[in-house]
Amino acid sequence: xxxxxxxxxxxxxxxxxxxxxxxxxxxxxxxxxxxxxxxxxxxxxxxxxxxxxxxxxxxxxxxxxxxxxxxxxxxxxxxxxxxxxxxxxxxxxxxxxxxxxxxxxxxxxxxxxxxxxxxxxxxxxxxxxxxxxxxxxxxxxxxxxxxxxxxxxxxxxxxxxxxxxxxxxxxxxxxxxxxxxxxxxxxxxxxxxxxxxxxxxxxxxxxxxxxxxxxxxxxxxxxxxxxxxxxxxxxxxxxxxxxxxxxxxxxxxxxxxxxxxxxxxxxxxxxxxxxxxxxxxxxxxxxxxxxxxxxxxxxxxxxxxxxxxxxxxxxxxxx
Amino acid sequence: xxxxxxxxxxxxxxxxxxxxxxxxxxxxxxxxxxxxxxxxxxxxxxxxxxxxxxxxxxxxxxxxxxxxxxxxxxxxxxxxxxxxxxxxxxxxxxxxxxxxxxxxxxxxxxxxxxxxxxxxxxxxxxxxxxxxxxxxxxxxxxxxxxxxxxxxxxxxxxxxxxxxxxxxxxxxxxxxxxxxxxxxxxxxxxxxxxxxxxxxxxxxxxxxxxxxxxxxxxxxxxxxxxxxxxxxxxxxxxxxxxxxxxxxxxxxxxxxxxxxxxxxxxxxxxxxxxxxxxxxxxxxxxxxxxxxxxxxxxxxxxxxxxxxxxxxxxxxxxxxxxxxxxxxxxxxxxxxxxxxxxxxxxxxxxxxxxxxxxxxxxxxxxxxxxxxxxxxxxxxxxxxxxxxxxxxxxxxxxxxxxxxxxxx
Numbered sequence: 001x002x003x004x005x006x007x008x009x010x011x012x013x014x015x016x017x018x019x020x021x022x023x024x025x026x027x028x029x030x031x032x033x034x035x036x037x038x039x040x041x042x043x044x045x046x047x048x049x050x051x052x053x054x055x056x057x058x059x060x061x062x063x064x065x066x067x068x069x070x071x072x073x074x075x076x077x078x079x080x081x082x083x084x085x086x087x088x089x090x091x092x093x094x095x096x097x098x099x100x101x102x103x104x105x106x107x108x109x110x111x112x113x114x115x116x117x118x119x120x121x122x123x124x125x126x127x128x129x130x131x132x133x134x135x136x137x138x139x140x141x142x143x144x145x146x147x148x149x150x151x152x153x154x155x156x157x158x159x160x161x162x163x164x165x166x167x168x169x170x171x172x173x174x175x176x177x178x179x180x181x182x183x184x185x186x187x188x189x190x191x192x193x194x195x196x197x198x199x200x201x202x203x204x205x206x207x208x209x210x211x212x213x214x215x216x217x218x219x220x221x222x223x224x225x226x227x228x229x230x231x232x233x234x235x236x237x238x239x240x241x242x243x244x245x246x247x248x249x250x251x252x253x254x255x256x257x258x259x260x261x262x263x264x265x266x267x268x269x270x271x272x273x274x275x276x277x278x279x280x281x282x283x284x285x286x287x288x289x290x291x292x293x294x295x296x297x298x299x300x301x302x303x304x305x306x307x308x309x310x311x312x313x314x315x316x317x318x319x
Numbered sequence: 320x321x322x323x324x325x326x327x328x329x330x331x332x333x334x335x336x337x338x339x340x341x342x343x344x345x346x347x348x349x350x351x352x353x354x355x356x357x358x359x360x361x362x363x364x365x366x367x368x369x370x371x372x373x374x375x376x377x378x379x380x381x382x383x384x385x386x387x388x389x390x391x392x393x394x395x396x397x398x399x400x401x402x403x404x405x406x407x408x409x410x411x412x413x414x415x416x417x418x419x420x421x422x423x424x425x426x427x428x429x430x431x432x433x434x435x436x437x438x439x440x441x442x443x444x445x446x447x448x449x450x451x452x453x454x455x456x457x458x459x460x461x462x463x464x465x466x467x468x469x470x471x472x473x474x475x476x477x478x479x480x481x482x483x484x485x486x487x488x489x490x491x492x493x494x495x496x497x498x499x500x501x502x503x504x505x506x507x508x509x510x511x512x513x514x515x516x517x518x519x520x521x522x523x524x525x526x527x528x529x530x531x532x533x534x535x536x537x538x539x540x541x542x543x544x545x546x547x548x549x550x551x552x553x554x555x556x557x558x559x560x561x562x563x564x565x566x567x568x569x570x571x572x573x574x575x576x577x578x579x580x581x582x583x584x585x586x587x588x589x590x591x592x593x594x595x596x597x598x599x600x601x602x603x604x605x606x607x608x609x610x611x612x613x614x615x616x617x618x619x620x621x622x623x624x625x626x627x628x629x630x631x632x633x634x635x636x637x638x639x640x641x642x643x644x645x646x647x648x649x650x651x652x653x654x655x656x657x658x659x660x661x662x663x664x665x666x667x668x669x670x671x672x673x674x675x676x677x678x679x680x681x682x683x684x685x686x687x688x689x690x691x692x693x694x695x696x697x698x699x700x701x702x703x704x705x706x707x708x709x710x711x712x713x714x715x716x717x718x719x720x721x722x723x724x725x726x727x
Contacts, residue, residue, distance in 0.1 A: 004709055005688075008676055051678050074680045109680055197679070198687055204709070205691050208702045223694035242596055243587050250652045257663055257690050298611030299604050302652070303583050307600035313593040 006204040007197050010172050015056045018049050020164035024155045028053060032060045035100050039125060039134045041110075041149065043141035044157030047195030050137040053157075054106045057135070061104075065097045071105045076112035081120040092128040103132050110148075111138035118145045125151065160194045168196065169203060173213070178203075180213040187215040191222050198222075223256045225263070230270045237312040238274065245309050250302075260301020264292050267308070280315055287311050324522045325515050328490050330377045336370050337482050337514070345473045346378055350419065350450045358471040359444040360451040362425075364458035365475025368515030371454040374475075375421050385415040389422050401439035408447035418449040425453040426460050437465050444469055459665045459719075477512040480504075486514045487521060496521070498531040505536040547571055548581055549647050555582075555634050556589040556645070564634035565627055575626050579607055580650035582633055589645045595637040602632025662723050663689055669720070672711030693724055 012018045015025050015032065031037035037057075042050040058066040071091040078084055088105060096103045113121065122145070125134050134152070138144055141154055166185050173180045180203075192198035205221040206213050219226050229252060237245035253263060268288045271281055291304045330336045333343055342363070349361050363371045372388075379386045387407045389400055404420060412418050420443070444451050455463060458472055478486075484507055491498060498506075498521075506524075510517035524531045551567035558564035568578060586599045606629030613621045667685050674684060688710055696703030700721065707717045 005673070005676060005711075007687075046683065055678065072678060076680050076682065108678075197683070201687050201691060205695060205706060208695070208705055209699075220698065221691065221695060223690045240593060242593060246587065250656075254652075254655055254659060257659055257693060259660075294604055294608055297608055298615070299608040300579060300583070302656070303579070303600060303604045303607055306583065306586070307597065307604050310593060310597035310600050314597050317593065 006172065007200045010168075010200060011052050012049075012056060013059055015053065015060060018052060018056065019168055020160045021049050021053070021157055024053070024157065027155070028057055032057060035061065037133055039129075039152040040136070041141060041144065041152035041154045042135065042137040042157060043139065043144075043154065045139060045159055045195070047192070047197040047199070048157045048160050049196070050157055051106075051108060054104075054135045054137065058104055058106075061100050062096075062098055069096050069098070069100070069103045071103070072108070073105065074108045075117075076109045081113070081117040081124075084121070085124055088124055088128060088132075092132050095131060101131070104135060105132055106135045106137070108137050109139075110136040111140055111143035115145055118148060122147050122151065160196065162189055162194070165189055165192075165194055165196065165199060169199060172200065172203060176207060178207055178211050178213055181215075184213045184215050184218055187218040188222075190227070191218070191224050225252050225256055225258065225266055227266075227270055227273070230266050231273060233309075234267065234270060234274055234312060237309040238276070238316040240313050240316055242309060242313050245312075246306060249305060249309065260295055260305060261292070263305065264288060264295065264308075268292075276315075284312065284315060323519075324490060324494075325518050328493075328518065329373050330370070331380055333374075333377050333381050336374050336377055337486055338478060339370055339374060339475055342473050342475050343374055343378065345471070346374060346452070347382070349471065350378065350382065350384070350417075353450040356450075356471075358469065359447075360453060360466070360470040361473055362458055362463070362466060362470035363452060363454045363473050363475060364456065366477050366512055367456060368510070368513030368517075369475045369478050370514070371475050372421070372423055375419060375452055375454075379419050382417070383415055384417040384419050385412050386419045386421050398439050401443055404443050405446065408443055408449060408451075420447055420449055420451045422451065422453050424455065425466060426455040426457060426463065441465060441469065459668065459723075461664070461668060464668070478514055479512070480507045483507045483510055483512070483514055483517050487517060490518065490521065494525065496525050496531065497529060498524075499533070502531050502533045502536050505533055509536065548573065548578070551578075552581060552585055552647050553645070555630055556585070557640055558631075558634040559640060561627060561631040561635070564631040568626065568630060575610060575622070575629060579603070579610075579629065580654075581647075582629070584650040584652070585645070585647050586633065588648060589641060590637055591641065592638065598636035599633045602636055603629055606630075606632055658726065662726065663693070665723065666692070666720050669712065669716050670710065676711065692720070696721060696724060 015029050018025055042053065044050055055066075055070075058070045062069045071087065073084055073087060075084070078087070084107070091103065091105065107121075110118070110121070125148070136144070136148070136152065141149065141156070166189070169180065169185055169188065188199050188202050191202060202218060202222040203213070206217045209217060209221065229248075233245050233248050233252070236248065249263070252258065253260075258266075268285065271284055271288070274281065274284075288308065291308050295301060295304055333347075336343060346361060346363070349356060349358075363374075365371060376386055378384075387404070389403070400422070407418070408420060422440070425440075453466060453470060457463075458467065458474075484503065487503065487507070490496070491503075506517060506520055509520065520536075524535055528535055548571060551571050554567040555564050558567075568575075571578070582603060586603070587596055590596050590599060606625055609625040609628055610622075613619060613625055663685060666689050667681055670684060670689065673688060674681075677684065677688070679687075692703065692707055692710065695706050703721075704717055707720065712720070
């Protein structure tokens with residue numbers, strides 16, 4: 001079959017198959033076997049299993065009927081609480097199919113909602129609590145208002161350990177008959193930072209080229225800047241070659257379609273491998289923090305990156 | 320100036336339209352079989368000045384139809400359009416055989432983003448007993464989604480240099496213009512496939528000169544706006560007081576947000592000392608930050624602080640004035656970056672199948688799948704296509720994506 005996305009193909013269907021979140025899974029299984037659960041709040045970084053856990057719960061509770069019994073919403077796409085309210089209303093109007101007495105509403109990226117919208121959401125949750133259960137997911141539970149937190153059971157999903165990521169990738173490689181070396185796994189991990197969706201997607205893209213997966217291939221297919229490329233730019237800037245560094249940085253952004261926020265993250269990772277004193281690194285990291293903060297506040301990314309490169313040049317001047 | 324040539328020489332008949340025969344065929348078909356058509360409207364799209372509007376008029380003339388046109392110069396929001404057209408879409412013309420409702424430059428309508436506006440337009444299409452035709456430069460504009468759904472899309476191709484020359488020669492002969500071959504070539508290159516702008520330039524030049532030479536074309540040079548911003552940049556960078564740094568931008572009819580990229584591009588061009596460069600960018604970044612706060616809260620009376628910080632901050636960042644001549648550059652990178660972003664979000668628009676499958680937000684889908692897709696297509700089109708199919712894109716979508724990333 002050609003229409004086949006590995007991130008879906010290898011998404012665990014059962015709670016037991018989810019790796020790296022054993023403590024949480026234990027509790028979720030109890031909900032399933034009792035056919036009863038409270039509202040849930042899943043928090044944690046991207047690509048560690050929040051959506052997968054929600055879908056697995058649905059699958060185990062409802063089996064083949066899961067799609068009629070589950071409404072999936074995304075707070076950052078389904079703009080506005082009114083749209084969400086409409087959809088919930090429509091969905092909650094009918095009873096669940098099968099022997100489970102409630103339906104599930106999975107609301108992804110709930111922390112993208114404003115505080116006001118969250119207040120409204122809380123009322124919606126109460127209004128429809130009779131025949132629905134909400135599973136909210138977010139990156140940071142602190143961005144969810146207290147009243148919602150107190151009405152949900154909070155599960156904190158951990159970042160996946162390197163071992164878990166490697167295990168999952170190795171088992172996929174086995175099934176797809178790929179040869180993958182340890183340093184290729186490392187390369188995937190460096191790029192994806194434990195984000196499973198990213199990791200598996202990179203592996204699929206690489207496998208389109210060859211059954212033998214190498215680190216170079218990994219960097220080639222994953223449209224991210226290589227550490228070496230970033231290091232080169234940092235060194236150029238530090239050595240006073242501002243224009244050169246700026247040109248290279250802009251080329252990288254164009255080549256990989258990187259936003260300012262992305263590239264700042266890469267830069268902050270690479271500062272550590274610069275051959276300068278620890279004290280200087282600290283000062284630079286402090287300034288990068290300032291830059292990322294200004295970016296969040298809405299300043300222009302290019303100007304921010306320019307000022308960062310110039311700052312490096314300033315540090316590079318020796319008395 | 321007398322009658323604009325673009326009007327005097329606009330095609331009267333189908334056979335006078337240059338190189339759009341495929342599109343013409345489709346439009347004619349649509350008009351003649353409107354009552355049986357399963358689409359309610361046509362959306363003509365393509366770069367400016369290639370004959371979208373002219374074609375509609377030429378076809379109408381040949382078929383003996385009248386055209387009811389609304390274009391961007393009419394005061395209009397979508398609600399007004401409805402009021403003005405709701406009669407025309409039902410009534411019958413007195414003298415002509417039929418009627419074409421032409422809504423020109425639909426992407427330029429104000430109030431089109433809001434729901435009410437779109438609904439008004441969709442209602443027009445539903446009620447109309449006459450064919451409705453839209454034109455737009457960019458059919459894949461996000462705001463045109465619901466228009467796309469009810470319309471058949473007709474592409475107008477960019478004109479080649481030879482075709483532009485063909486269009487110009489007719490006018491040159493009829494107006495008896497004396498222009499040398501090199502000049503004609505330059506003129507055509509300047510137009511970048513836009514016949515309308517080429518004809519406009521030709522008329523401007525011939526009103527000033529008896530004989531048109533290459534130098535005259537070069538004198539047209541940059542479009543007006545660009546010379547002004549270059550001048551303002553020069554004055555600002557050399558300034559040493561707050562007043563003389565902010566003054567140059569006062570008369571410039573540009574938003575600070577649009578001026579900022581020009582400054583961004585030219586700071587390291589004007590300044591050599593890394594200290595000056597750093598200070599200038601630091602001020603500029605604070606200025607843009609300030610601007611954004613004002614924008615978020617709509618406190619426009621605070622704008623003077625943002626602009627002062629931006630312009631005077633950059634000007635006074637230097638320790639001493641650089642006594643050199645600087646050739647200022649256009650902010651190409653910014654243009655490319657924003658174009659880049661735009662293309663990526665358009666591809667995201669197309670990824671409905673993918674979206675249904677992967678249970679994820681638009682941002683995640685763009686970051687992970689779309690970026691990989693573009694990267695693979697650029698490196699190795701065959702493998703990129705294979706990947707695109709796995710993501711659930713259809714062949715027509717893949718070829719659109721391939722075409723649009725060529726611009727990256």
